[in-house]
Amino acid sequence: MSQVKAILFDLDGVLTDTSEYHYRAWKQLADEEKIPFTREENDIHLRGVGRRESLMYIIRDHQYSEDQIQDMMKRKNDYYNELIKTMTPNEVVPGGRELLQEIRQAGIKSAVASASKNCHIVLERLQIVDLFDGIADGTCIVNSKPAPDIFIFAAGLVQTPAVDCMGIEDADAGIDAIKTAGMYALGIGPKERFHRADRVIPDMKNVHLKDLLAN
Structure with missing residues (x-):
């Protein structure tokens, strides 16, 4: 993998950990709807999954209209946005800022490939926007991970063929997306979490x- 020309990073769980903010936002929504929802479920089933897919898991057999579903997604997003207002640059993973600078100095492109539509807000709070050559988020694509779209889009932003890219993910769905895109896949976390x-x-x-x- 020494010939890699671009490194594409998932954001949540890789360069920072916003999973607690997501969990607390989903938990607030679930409590309001009187639906049981645990931290363990969040970690196992919602990691790397888009907003609608996450909501569908939480509500499962409960019946809601499309208008109600849209309202719940908006409420969750509002709760999340309120929570991340407290984020600071100190919430970049230790050494993360230095790693991004090292990648740039080596002449390797870097981009974010995040399913989150709040990606830009988080990057701004962390003060690392200027360390990337491209930012692909959930507003850029239709199909969420495990579809490869976000990584293909990110590779396009940095004008690098997929075969020359490394994708970095903490979720199995994200690893599937990277491999389907034809890229080298680096998993972050316990080995048993990943299949490809x-x-x-x-x-x-x-x-x-x-x-x-x-x-």
């Missing part, structure tokens, strides 16, 4: 470029 990753490392704390490119 080319390589897995436990976390992104104080990771250097040489660690990403290791065989």
